[in-house]
Structure formats: structure tokens, C-alpha cells
Amino acid sequence: MSPQRGIGREIHDFVAELYPLCRSITGEGLRTTLRHIQKRIPLTVHEIPTGTPVFDWTIPKEWNIRDAYIKDSNGKRVVDFQQSNLHVVSYSVPVHRQMSLDELKPHLFSLPDHPDWIPYRTSYYRESWGFCVSHKQLLTLRDDNYEVCIDSSLEAGHLSYGECYLNGEQEEEILISCHVCHPSLCNDNLSGVALGTLLAETLAHQPRRYSYRFLFLPVTVGAIAWLALNKAQTKKVRHGMVLTCVGDRGKLTYKRSRSGRVDIDRAAIHTLQHGGKDFSIQEFSPYGYDERQYCSPGFDLPVGCFMRTPNGCFQEYHTSADNLEFVTVESLADSYEKMSQILEIIERNETYVSLNQECEPQLGKKGLYRAPGSEENLALLWVLNLSDGRHSLLDIAERSGMVFGKIRKAADDLMEAGLIKPIGRS
Amino acid sequence: MSPQRGIGREIHDFVAELYPLCRSITGEGLRTTLRHIQKRIPLTVHEIPTGTPVFDWTIPKEWNIRDAYIKDSNGKRVVDFQQSNLHVVSYSVPVHRQMSLDELKPHLFSLPDHPDWIPYRTSYYRESWGFCVSHKQLLTLRDDNYEVCIDSSLEAGHLSYGECYLNGEQEEEILISCHVCHPSLCNDNLSGVALGTLLAETLAHQPRRYSYRFLFLPVTVGAIAWLALNKAQTKKVRHGMVLTCVGDRGKLTYKRSRSGRVDIDRAAIHTLQHGGKDFSIQEFSPYGYDERQYCSPGFDLPVGCFMRTPNGCFQEYHTSADNLEFVTVESLADSYEKMSQILEIIERNETYVSLNQECEPQLGKKGLYRAPGSEENLALLWVLNLSDGRHSLLDIAERSGMVFGKIRKAADDLMEAGLIKPIGRS
Amino acid sequence: MSPQRGIGREIHDFVAELYPLCRSITGEGLRTTLRHIQKRIPLTVHEIPTGTPVFDWTIPKEWNIRDAYIKDSNGKRVVDFQQSNLHVVSYSVPVHRQMSLDELKPHLFSLPDHPDWIPYRTSYYRESWGFCVSHKQLLTLRDDNYEVCIDSSLEAGHLSYGECYLNGEQEEEILISCHVCHPSLCNDNLSGVALGTLLAETLAHQPRRYSYRFLFLPVTVGAIAWLALNKAQTKKVRHGMVLTCVGDRGKLTYKRSRSGRVDIDRAAIHTLQHGGKDFSIQEFSPYGYDERQYCSPGFDLPVGCFMRTPNGCFQEYHTSADNLEFVTVESLADSYEKMSQILEIIERNETYVSLNQECEPQLGKKGLYRAPGSEENLALLWVLNLSDGRHSLLDIAERSGMVFGKIRKAADDLMEAGLIKPIGRS
Incomplete structure (x- = not known):
């Protein structure tokens, strides 16, 4: 790897x-x-x-949840928070009641266009409760007497x-x-x-x-x-x-x-x-x-x-x-x-001043000979030419079209050769 | 309709x-x-x-015209100002004479490329006279002794x-x-x-x-x-x-x-x-x-x-x-x-200052809840974000890409909710 | 011609x-x-x-050359400066010795991709010597005892x-x-x-x-x-x-x-x-x-x-x-x-001020009538409109899209008619 x-x-x-x-x-x-x-x-x-x-x-009440489920009349958890925490609308207030499917339905949310996916919903600033289910599961729910439980708390915290x-x-x-x-x-x-x-x-x-x-x-x-x-x-x-x-x-x-x-x-x-x-x-x-x-x-x-x-x-x-x-x-x-x-x-990124503002320095005698026209040579020339105290290395990289790392490397070499010096950092 | x-x-x-x-x-x-x-x-x-x-x-002389025509030797108006006021070159000086077609021709203007159309010509700053005719009509004019009349006046007025x-x-x-x-x-x-x-x-x-x-x-x-x-x-x-x-x-x-x-x-x-x-x-x-x-x-x-x-x-x-x-x-x-x-x-167009410069206000509690990401919601957020006293609603419309009317509506709603105030009009 | x-x-x-x-x-x-x-x-x-x-x-030594050649053992000049001055690497130091092809080769330069062409090389800031030859010629050189001569001088001058x-x-x-x-x-x-x-x-x-x-x-x-x-x-x-x-x-x-x-x-x-x-x-x-x-x-x-x-x-x-x-x-x-x-x-290029800053002058009475919309007419109007002391003729040419010469001509005509005057040259 x-x-x-x-x-x-x-x-x-x-x-x-x-x-x-x-x-x-x-x-x-x-x-x-x-x-x-x-x-x-x-x-x-x-x-x-x-x-x-x-x-x-205003910092809201603290919400905590321990468990949540919808049980059918056989006592089977047909929707279970333990399976996926997405099943409960975030910030749902506690509820524990029996209800019919008709009563329950306004509290159920699904995605008909993506029948296998459970949506993610919240109700941060409006007290309510709800369950999110896959649309497929929603369609399987028969008319029944459901036990609906959200074991949550919404309290000062x-x-x-x-x-x-x-x-x-x-x-x-x-x-x-x-x-x-x-x-x-x-x-x-x-x-x-x-x-x-x-x-x-x-x-x-x-x-x-x-x-x-x-x-x-x-x-x-x-x-x-x-x-x-x-x-x-x-x-x-x-x-x-x-x-x-x-x-x-x-x-x-x-x-x-x-x-x-x-x-x-x-x-x-x-x-x-x-x-x-x-x-x-x-x-x-x-x-x-x-x-x-x-x-x-x-x-x-x-x-x-x-x-x-x-x-x-x-x-x-x-x-x-x-x-x-x-x-x-x-x-x-x-x-x-x-x-x-x-x-x-x-x-x-840094801004330098060239110590040879007037004409290029003779790079060969500083040990900075690079093949004329090579990328390394161009990077040195760009840094020297634009290091007038008004151009940062990022400015130079942008104007030259060269990647920052190569401009940075040239500046390091020029620093080492004593040809440029950084101006005060802003 | x-x-x-x-x-x-x-x-x-x-x-x-x-x-x-x-x-x-x-x-x-x-x-x-x-x-x-x-x-x-x-x-x-x-x-x-x-x-x-x-x-x-210099304000020119005033030009008025009552009638104008070219009559052929049978006394028939072959060109008649009463038919179209374009027939007379605007600002033509008065003329009333008999003349041959050859004499008349330098005063006739037509459009060979559009033989049915009468051109519109003027002679505001050079005293002269002329008639505009369709090219078709021009071609029908035979050699004849024509009575040419422009009953106009060009006088102080x-x-x-x-x-x-x-x-x-x-x-x-x-x-x-x-x-x-x-x-x-x-x-x-x-x-x-x-x-x-x-x-x-x-x-x-x-x-x-x-x-x-x-x-x-x-x-x-x-x-x-x-x-x-x-x-x-x-x-x-x-x-x-x-x-x-x-x-x-x-x-x-x-x-x-x-x-x-x-x-x-x-x-x-x-x-x-x-x-x-x-x-x-x-x-x-x-x-x-x-x-x-x-x-x-x-x-x-x-x-x-x-x-x-x-x-x-x-x-x-x-x-x-x-x-x-x-x-x-x-x-x-x-x-x-x-x-x-x-x-x-x-x-x-107007420039506003948001009264919540630091972070967004909680729009829900101001009755300005709009579905997150809806156009109405975005318009509110744009107006709030750019109402720093330096951006007009037109600036905001241009930058957001939204039509002015929607930005204007958002500003009206925010004004009503007391969330922005106009700065002095320039 | x-x-x-x-x-x-x-x-x-x-x-x-x-x-x-x-x-x-x-x-x-x-x-x-x-x-x-x-x-x-x-x-x-x-x-x-x-x-x-x-x-x-530092101003370098002065280099001069009188002759240079490579002679084979038959005394024949196989490379001859008199044939082309490109044959000698510029700034070559003097040399006059017998040597084998192996010794000579590091001093020979050619272009394999362009076998008929002689390259141009210099050695300004590093003392050395060399010959440039066509690649074709390089390939004909047999092992031999060559007389190598560069009759040059590199001295204070x-x-x-x-x-x-x-x-x-x-x-x-x-x-x-x-x-x-x-x-x-x-x-x-x-x-x-x-x-x-x-x-x-x-x-x-x-x-x-x-x-x-x-x-x-x-x-x-x-x-x-x-x-x-x-x-x-x-x-x-x-x-x-x-x-x-x-x-x-x-x-x-x-x-x-x-x-x-x-x-x-x-x-x-x-x-x-x-x-x-x-x-x-x-x-x-x-x-x-x-x-x-x-x-x-x-x-x-x-x-x-x-x-x-x-x-x-x-x-x-x-x-x-x-x-x-x-x-x-x-x-x-x-x-x-x-x-x-x-x-x-x-x-x-020059910057003018129109003497009619407020509305166009009546060009006809200045002898500057040009057909409305003709290039000559447009050039006059552009110079008049932009001659506010802040636009040079080159500015006007660029903005109008017209060639400088036509704008220049219009300015000359307007100068002659007394309608513009140059501002102080910067």
C-alpha cells in the first residue's frame, strides 16, 4: 500500500x-x-x-436518547433505533403510546424515490417527534395497534x-x-x-x-x-x-x-x-x-x-x-x-527582496548554474525578477504558471546562495 | 387580451x-x-x-409645408405630398415651376434596391429642394413638361x-x-x-x-x-x-x-x-x-x-x-x-445594513423560516450577508445571480422583521 | 519590386x-x-x-581567433574554421596538439537529429575548447592521429x-x-x-x-x-x-x-x-x-x-x-x-482637449462634413467625445476599435479646424 x-x-x-x-x-x-x-x-x-x-x-436544551422503537401488536420491533440511529428524527421529544397506523403516519418519513434508504431528519428548533424509515418498510406496515416509544430527554444541559x-x-x-x-x-x-x-x-x-x-x-x-x-x-x-x-x-x-x-x-x-x-x-x-x-x-x-x-x-x-x-x-x-x-x-509563502535588483546576478559563479531554459533555471529567474518586495512566492507561482513547490525550491536555493532575503512577515 | x-x-x-x-x-x-x-x-x-x-x-429657421406635387402635362399629380409626407425632402425650400424630366431628375430620390419604398431624406442645413419617390414610380416618369410645386416656407420662427x-x-x-x-x-x-x-x-x-x-x-x-x-x-x-x-x-x-x-x-x-x-x-x-x-x-x-x-x-x-x-x-x-x-x-434599489452583522440571525423565530436552500431562503441569506452598507440590492442581485425582484422581496421581508435598515440615500 | x-x-x-x-x-x-x-x-x-x-x-577577457582546424594524418583539414566560423566553440582557449580520435571526441559537438547541420556553442565563462561539426562528418572520422589547432587568444582587452x-x-x-x-x-x-x-x-x-x-x-x-x-x-x-x-x-x-x-x-x-x-x-x-x-x-x-x-x-x-x-x-x-x-x-500618440466639451460641434460648418456613419465621420466623433484630457489617441483607437492611423487623421483634421488642442506632453 x-x-x-x-x-x-x-x-x-x-x-x-x-x-x-x-x-x-x-x-x-x-x-x-x-x-x-x-x-x-x-x-x-x-x-x-x-x-x-x-x-x-440561544444554546438549546440538551437532547439525549437511549432507545426508540415501533412495536406491532405481536410485540415485534418493526422500527428499531438499535438498528440505525437515523430511524429517529433528531431532537424528538419523548413519547410512549399505543396508536393506530393512521395516527402514526404523520410522524413517519421516507424517500419514495429511494425506497431502500432511510432519510436523515432533524427537528432542532420545534418540539416534535418522528421516525424515519425506508419507503419499502413503510409500505409493509399494516393497520395495527402500534406501541410507539422514544426514550429521549430534552432538558437543560x-x-x-x-x-x-x-x-x-x-x-x-x-x-x-x-x-x-x-x-x-x-x-x-x-x-x-x-x-x-x-x-x-x-x-x-x-x-x-x-x-x-x-x-x-x-x-x-x-x-x-x-x-x-x-x-x-x-x-x-x-x-x-x-x-x-x-x-x-x-x-x-x-x-x-x-x-x-x-x-x-x-x-x-x-x-x-x-x-x-x-x-x-x-x-x-x-x-x-x-x-x-x-x-x-x-x-x-x-x-x-x-x-x-x-x-x-x-x-x-x-x-x-x-x-x-x-x-x-x-x-x-x-x-x-x-x-x-x-x-x-x-x-x-513568503515575500523576498532580491539583493541584485539591477540586472540578473551571475548565477554560475554562485553554484546556481542550471541549463538555460530548464524549469529550474526559469524558477530562479522568476524569483529574482519578481522579488522586488511586492510579490510573494504565491504571486510568482501564479504569474509564472509554475507549481508553488518549484518556486519555493528556487527561493530556498537563492536564500542559501545569499541572493535574496525575506521581508518582514506581515 | x-x-x-x-x-x-x-x-x-x-x-x-x-x-x-x-x-x-x-x-x-x-x-x-x-x-x-x-x-x-x-x-x-x-x-x-x-x-x-x-x-x-444656432436654432434654424422654421419650416412649414402646406402642399407639394409634381403634375404632368395632363394636370395629373404624379407625385403628391397629400399621399405621403415622405414625398418631400424635409426642409425643402419653396419652388413652383415648369420643367422637363431632365431638369427635375437631380431633385428626385429613390431606392433602386427597394423599388416599392419611398426613401426619407432631409436637407436641414443646406437650402435645397427635392422629392422622394419609389423607384418603380421613378421609372414610369416619361419625358414631359412637369409642374413642380412645393408650397413650403422657411422663415424665422x-x-x-x-x-x-x-x-x-x-x-x-x-x-x-x-x-x-x-x-x-x-x-x-x-x-x-x-x-x-x-x-x-x-x-x-x-x-x-x-x-x-x-x-x-x-x-x-x-x-x-x-x-x-x-x-x-x-x-x-x-x-x-x-x-x-x-x-x-x-x-x-x-x-x-x-x-x-x-x-x-x-x-x-x-x-x-x-x-x-x-x-x-x-x-x-x-x-x-x-x-x-x-x-x-x-x-x-x-x-x-x-x-x-x-x-x-x-x-x-x-x-x-x-x-x-x-x-x-x-x-x-x-x-x-x-x-x-x-x-x-x-x-x-437601496443599500441596507443588517442589524446582525455577526452571524446569521435565527430566521425561524422572526417568522422568516423558508425551506433551507429554497430561492426565498437564499435571497434572505444573500441580503443579510451583503448588507454591510457597501452593497446595494442591485449589487446583491448581480453577485447572487438572482433576479432583482426576489432580492427586493427578501429585503422587504427583512425590513418588516426589523432585521435590516436602509442607509442614507446617496 | x-x-x-x-x-x-x-x-x-x-x-x-x-x-x-x-x-x-x-x-x-x-x-x-x-x-x-x-x-x-x-x-x-x-x-x-x-x-x-x-x-x-565582470567584463571578461577579450577573445580573438585567427584560424582553427583538425588535420588528419595526411595533413588534410577535415574540420576547417575557414569554411565556417561555427566550427569552433566560441571562447575556445588556444590549443595545438596531436591527439587520437578518442582524445578528441569529448571536444566534438554535433546534432544527431539534424545530421547536416553544424551546431553553435559557446564557453564564455568556463575556459575550455571544442569543435562543432555536422553529425554526418563526425561519423566519417576514423581513428587517426589528428593535429588539432585553435589559433585563438583570450587576454585582457x-x-x-x-x-x-x-x-x-x-x-x-x-x-x-x-x-x-x-x-x-x-x-x-x-x-x-x-x-x-x-x-x-x-x-x-x-x-x-x-x-x-x-x-x-x-x-x-x-x-x-x-x-x-x-x-x-x-x-x-x-x-x-x-x-x-x-x-x-x-x-x-x-x-x-x-x-x-x-x-x-x-x-x-x-x-x-x-x-x-x-x-x-x-x-x-x-x-x-x-x-x-x-x-x-x-x-x-x-x-x-x-x-x-x-x-x-x-x-x-x-x-x-x-x-x-x-x-x-x-x-x-x-x-x-x-x-x-x-x-x-x-x-x-497625443492627448487632446476638445474645445466643444458640451455637445458636438456642428461639423458641417467647419468643413468637416463626412457621410453620417462613415468611418471618417465616426473617427471625428470618437476623437471629439473622448478628448476630455484623459484619453490619448491610442486610448481612443483601442476603445473605438479603429486603427490608430484613422484616429490620428481625424485628430489632425480637428486640429486644423481649431476644434481640439493638445494638452501638455507628459
Whole structure:
């Protein structure tokens, strides 16, 4: 197995480890998930009490569930939460009653177009209850006297989220955010969570120019809570990325930040353009994942979104078919590799001044003779020509059409030869 | 008949009403036309004396014509002004003589490529006389002793133009200009005049944010005269449009203002892009209609030109074939509808500030729950995200790709819910 | 013969005159070449002593060669410098020894893919010696005892270059640079040298708004030396062009200056776009000819590069096949014509102010009546409309889409009619 496939396998295994847990935007499933992440990286778990105001929102009650089922008159569980946590509408209030099929039906949800799949539904901000079932199963339900039980609780408690901070040479931060509130769904949620965890694990053992903040939080209210409680901290965010849906077989997609032209946008696009595979660039829109909050006008953080097939653009989205087979070792490995390259550009981008502003230096006598017109020679000439203090290496890579790594290598060689020097980091 | 076709029929009827009148850049035909417009809208008729200097130009002598004909030796009118006012070259000096065909021929104009059509010719700034005839008719003229009569006068008098001012909440104006100096020509002239009249008629009965100034004037010298005599007033023109050739069967064409990127340009282009029909956008050029004068460098007014097929791009242009059949109820209705939409954008464009700059507000509790990802939901999110005081609704419509009306509706809903407030109007 | 072909023939003849001389970056061949140029234009020949520091470089030793050969054991010259000066690697140190084929082989260079062609090689900054031969000839060499002789000298001396300065109305300069250091190679070197010489010859007899500086210098070190010794002078360079490879049958290529949007770029691109032939525009890159030095960040001069097929993009490049047949009278004439047009735009570009900023003047009464909508009429209207002091004639030509000459003609007519006046030249 190639080293690349190796990391893909490791991410997939971690997805599989987290898959059975019944997560929601609050509760024990979420806490257990954070503990699994904590086994791998230094994660602080925060608990925000129910009722805490966070901007226009309020931390909701905590939801927990122990069991849920629909039993027929023979006492047989025809729908069983123990089989799939998708069977219960997330945030369902407790219920335990006998009822006819007619009474039950308004509480049953299925997908007629995909009769084998169980849909995923939530009812976060409106108290109700319900069951999700495959359409096939729905059709088998006869008129009967059913025992309907949801053994849940919806009470004052906490909203939990995890934060992994890795300090770097600089206080300026790179923010990486993943939502961690979906139950047994692999691409939309766990792939991003696992990729974020493994990236943090690798970065924890590397020298870091920037500090890193990895957030694992419930979508929307979690990000809003973090922003509300960390307003001062957000001033240090220089670059950021939301990770989601990074395991499916589709091509990579990068969705630009609100400003659309910041370094994270350019680093991501450069990486995809030089990645040798099909890819897609999306303009910013205020819909999607937590980039909606990070890019709200009062913050306008330089945060993009890294994914393969976007939310809502694959049929399996928010169904039981977004399972362990839907995410692949190869795609996870490719996502990891590309995200690493994006971070490498951000980390290693720098602006230099050539010490020979007037005409080229004589490279031969500096031990930098490369065949005229070779890529190595061109990279040296580009760095020398544009190192006027106004062009970063990323600028130079973009203008020359050469991949960042080769420009970076040329700059390293020129530094070593004493021909350029870095200007103060911004 | 649909309401839309209804307005098209009304415009066409008004074109038909004005069709028989013999207009020129001065004279009674022009005055009578203005009186017809005055029956519909509050129009002030201005009279500028011959000889008045207007920038580099001088108001010309007034031209009037009562009758004109060419009689053969049998006393038969072979060419008769009473049949078509196009038969006489506009501004022909009086003549009444006997002459041979050879003497007459240099004064006869026809279109060999369109043998059934009478051309339209003028001789405004060079004293001469002439007749326009169909080429077929020209070929039937035998050598004979002809009585040639043009019973016209070219004397000191006035240049007339009409002005309809509708005051609005603001002193800032929208200028709508139509030339009204062509005789029996329907698309090039009357379609614009009639569209302008009906737009003014509608606007007169609506609340108006902007004030409106509709000008009905002879082309070139009329616009120059208005600009020369109203220099101070031009400072109030925020948006403007020249209307011409809006009745033919061709697609809509918008010609940009000199600056090319002002609100009237953007509103017109947005309307055509979302109009569901083929259309054409032209860059500004200093040739065409009176946008030439409004967009001269000393004024550089934000004035575009709204038309269907541009001048010179249809064969019937400046011939008797530009008649009542050439302009259609459907095209006139479509032009009216699109111009109304353009003005609606200008009127209703506004810049807001979201009162929740930091993260999204919780729309559900404000009664603004819309299905996530639905167009209505997206429109709300776009307005919230870009209402940072630097983006107008038109900016938001352009960036989101959504039609202005939906963005406007979202802003109305958000205003009602107290989530945004307008910033001071510029 | 057309006048255009006439100039092409003259350039070709001058290429043929210079072809036999054995040029290098220093030495008598270079000096003799400059003397040939001096017969046509007022050329100052500068001599810079060996060892002079010029920025990061040092003027090298002067190389001269009298004879060179490889004789077989029968005393027959099997490789003979007198047959082609390409046979000796430029800057070869002297050698005179007997040696076996095995000893000789590391010093022999050929092109297996082009077995009839002799390659061109240099060894400027590393002392060595060698012979270039056709691959066919290489294969005929038997094992033998060869007499190898290079009767050269590499000693303290001078680097020579030629400078032709033509003063104009203004001190601001147009810099035209050609490298003149290649031996018997026609396209890469002599075509540029001959075009530069003939352009200077023509310009010497014309009124000139700008001053002109033509440089004929050895590539790289020559340009660096000129820049190092004339730093103050470079401040006066307003426009500049490197001429090279202008005689082959390929289409014209213009490579932009480092800034990429200066007047020389726009004039060159305008000329090629309106030239009626296929052409190519290249972005700047810090590889190629002496634009590398002129466009180094400390100078960043507005210098482009004018060529037909770029260096390295034709198979004959740096081989004996880049000969008198490879450059054609037609291509040389076309290059001359287009360069003349580019310089004409630079010379005749000007910014005017219309004296009728408010509305169009009445052109008819100024004797400027042109048929409405004719090209002549449009050109007048464009110049009037954009002559607001912020648009040059080149701006107007670009925006109108009309060729510069027609816009220039309209401006001349308007000047003569007293309708526009030039603003102060920058």
C-alpha cells in the first residue's frame, strides 16, 4: 500500500470508529465523539450551558436518547433505533403510546424515490417527534395497534464542542472547522471530522509558522457560539477552511471565501489547478456550512470551504446511503494530500527582496548554474525578477504558471546562495 | 387580451394617431404632435426663437409645408405630398415651376434596391429642394413638361419641444428622451415617442422616489438646445435613457452610457439578462441618437439607449416601409414591460445594513423560516450577508445571480422583521 | 519590386554583408561588425576594459581567433574554421596538439537529429575548447592521429558595443536594443542588427519627437554593462524594444514588458491586431534576450521584445541552418513595416482637449462634413467625445476599435479646424 493510500485507510478507519455513535447538536453522542478525537490530538472540550445567549441565538436544551422503537401488536420491533440511529428524527421529544397506523403516519418519513434508504431528519428548533424509515418498510406496515416509544430527554444541559490549538512561531492563526453533529452519516460529517483530526495529528508533530485552531462543533449554533465567545480571538485568524464531504468519489470542489481573493482562496485554487485532476471552483454564497457564519459581514474571515461533492449535490446526501461504502480510501487520501499542499503553500509563502535588483546576478559563479531554459533555471529567474518586495512566492507561482513547490525550491536555493532575503512577515 | 398585450395595443394606437402628421425639426407638424402628447400627460411646450445660439449651433429657421406635387402635362399629380409626407425632402425650400424630366431628375430620390419604398431624406442645413419617390414610380416618369410645386416656407420662427416633469420624493432626476422630428416613420421615432408618453402616463399616477423628466424633442439640435438652456438642471440627472426603435420584431438592444458601468447600465442589463429572451448589449459609441449629446464629455450624463433593432440595422430604416405594420403590438408591449422593470430597479434599489452583522440571525423565530436552500431562503441569506452598507440590492442581485425582484422581496421581508435598515440615500 | 520589398532586400543584403564575420561577445569580429554599421548610421563605439565590474558581473577577457582546424594524418583539414566560423566553440582557449580520435571526441559537438547541420556553442565563462561539426562528418572520422589547432587568444582587452543616439524634440528616449555577438547566424542576431540599423538610418532623416538610442551590444554582459554605466540615462527611457529573430517565415510575436500594459505594449499589440496577419502575444517572462536585464526590478524599463519565431522555437535555432536562406526578404520587409508602425504610434500618440466639451460641434460648418456613419465621420466623433484630457489617441483607437492611423487623421483634421488642442506632453 502506498503511503498515500495508507493515510486514506487510516482516515477511513477513524470514520468507521465514529460511525455507530448517535450524534446530534448536543448530548452524549457528541461528547463520546469528542472523546474519540481526544485520543488522537490534544483536544479541549468546552461545555456551554443551555440558555446561554450567543448573538441572535440561544444554546438549546440538551437532547439525549437511549432507545426508540415501533412495536406491532405481536410485540415485534418493526422500527428499531438499535438498528440505525437515523430511524429517529433528531431532537424528538419523548413519547410512549399505543396508536393506530393512521395516527402514526404523520410522524413517519421516507424517500419514495429511494425506497431502500432511510432519510436523515432533524427537528432542532420545534418540539416534535418522528421516525424515519425506508419507503419499502413503510409500505409493509399494516393497520395495527402500534406501541410507539422514544426514550429521549430534552432538558437543560450543555452544548459541547472540541478545540485543538497548536501554537506556532506566530500568534496568527489558521482556523480549520468541521461540524460534528450528524449521526451515522459518513461523507457529510465524519469524513471532514476524520480529515481534520488526522491533519491536526500530523501538524502537531511538525514545526509550524502559524498557530492552528481546529474546531469540532455542531453546525450553525456551534460555530455561532464559538464566534460569540471568542470575538477577540477571531482577529488573529489569517486563513481558514471548513472541511466537509471529503470522502465521496466526486472531484474536489473549493468554495471561495466571501472576499474571494485572499491567500486561502489562491492557495486552494493553485493546488487544484496543479493537482492533475478534474476539480471545481465555486464562488462564495451564504449557504452551505459554517463558512456562512465565519463569513458573516461582521467577521468576514478569510475562510473557504474544502469538499468533494457539495451538500445536496449527491443523491445519498442526508440518507442512510451516505455510509462507509460511500466514502473511499482513495478519495480520503486525495483530500488529505491536497489539504496538506494547501497548508504547505500558506505556511511557506513568503515575500523576498532580491539583493541584485539591477540586472540578473551571475548565477554560475554562485553554484546556481542550471541549463538555460530548464524549469529550474526559469524558477530562479522568476524569483529574482519578481522579488522586488511586492510579490510573494504565491504571486510568482501564479504569474509564472509554475507549481508553488518549484518556486519555493528556487527561493530556498537563492536564500542559501545569499541572493535574496525575506521581508518582514506581515 | 392579456394586460401586457393591452398596453402594446394602446401604444400602437397612439403611434397610429401620430403617424399621418408631417413632422420635421421645426414647424406645425411638430407642434401638433406635441399637442397630441399633451392630451395624455402634463407637457410643457417650449418655443425657442430662430437664431438662438445653443453651444456651437444656432436654432434654424422654421419650416412649414402646406402642399407639394409634381403634375404632368395632363394636370395629373404624379407625385403628391397629400399621399405621403415622405414625398418631400424635409426642409425643402419653396419652388413652383415648369420643367422637363431632365431638369427635375437631380431633385428626385429613390431606392433602386427597394423599388416599392419611398426613401426619407432631409436637407436641414443646406437650402435645397427635392422629392422622394419609389423607384418603380421613378421609372414610369416619361419625358414631359412637369409642374413642380412645393408650397413650403422657411422663415424665422421657433423650434418647439415638449417637456413633462413629474416631481418625486427626491430632486434627483431620471431623464427620458425621445426624438420627435421624423414624419410618417413608425419604428424610428413614433415607437419611442409613444412608449415615452405611456410610461409618463403610468408614472404620473404612481409614487415616485426620483423625479422624472420626459423630453420630446427634435434630434440633435433639440437635445443640444435643451442642454444649452438647462445646464444647471443637468446636475440633477442621476439616470437617463434615450428611447428609440422600440417597436420592430427584433430583439431588445441596450447601448451602454459613455461610462458604461453606471446604475442605468446595470439595471438595463440585469433586466435583459433575466428577461428570458434573446437580447444584445452594445458598448457606447458617439454615434446614434441624442445619447451623443448627453454623453458629450462636458456633460457625461449616465444616459443609455434602449431600442430593439438599432438605427441603420433594419432595411426599412428611413423608408416608407417603416410603417404601422412594421411595429407590432407584442414588441411594443415587451419594450414597455422591460423599460418598466428597468425603472423599477432604479426606483427600488437601496443599500441596507443588517442589524446582525455577526452571524446569521435565527430566521425561524422572526417568522422568516423558508425551506433551507429554497430561492426565498437564499435571497434572505444573500441580503443579510451583503448588507454591510457597501452593497446595494442591485449589487446583491448581480453577485447572487438572482433576479432583482426576489432580492427586493427578501429585503422587504427583512425590513418588516426589523432585521435590516436602509442607509442614507446617496 | 514594391517599396516594401525594396527595404526587405536592403535589410537582407546587409545581413549577407555581416554574415561571414566571426563575432563573439568581445573581439575583432564584433568590432568589424560595428564598423559596418557605422558606415550607415552615426555610431559611437565604446570599449570597456576587461575586468571592469558591472553590477554582479565582470567584463571578461577579450577573445580573438585567427584560424582553427583538425588535420588528419595526411595533413588534410577535415574540420576547417575557414569554411565556417561555427566550427569552433566560441571562447575556445588556444590549443595545438596531436591527439587520437578518442582524445578528441569529448571536444566534438554535433546534432544527431539534424545530421547536416553544424551546431553553435559557446564557453564564455568556463575556459575550455571544442569543435562543432555536422553529425554526418563526425561519423566519417576514423581513428587517426589528428593535429588539432585553435589559433585563438583570450587576454585582457575590451568589450565593444555600438551606440547610435538620435536627438529629438524631447529628451525622453526610445531605446532599441539588438545583440550583435553571434557569428554566422542570420535570424538570431543579424536580422535584428540589420533591422535596427535600417530603422536608425530612416529615423536619422525624419523629424523626431522622441530621442532614440540604438544599442548594438553583446547579449547579457553587454546590456548589463550599458545599464551599469548609464544608470542616470535610463531614467529618460520612456519606451523600448529588443529586436531579434525578425527574418524567419513565422508570424510576428510580441512579448510584453514586465509591467505588461505600458504604451509600447499597447502600440505593438494594436499594430499586430490591425496588421491583417496572424500574430502572437506573449506575456513577459524573465527569460529570452536583453529584456531580462532592462526589465530587472531595479530598472523595470518599459521594454518589450519584437520578433517573429522566438528563440528556441525553430529547429534551425543556433545551428548552421539559421543561414541566409532561412531569413526572407518578405519577412524582413514585414518586420520593418510593423516596427515602423509601432514607432509611428508612439511618436504620434497625443492627448487632446476638445474645445466643444458640451455637445458636438456642428461639423458641417467647419468643413468637416463626412457621410453620417462613415468611418471618417465616426473617427471625428470618437476623437471629439473622448478628448476630455484623459484619453490619448491610442486610448481612443483601442476603445473605438479603429486603427490608430484613422484616429490620428481625424485628430489632425480637428486640429486644423481649431476644434481640439493638445494638452501638455507628459
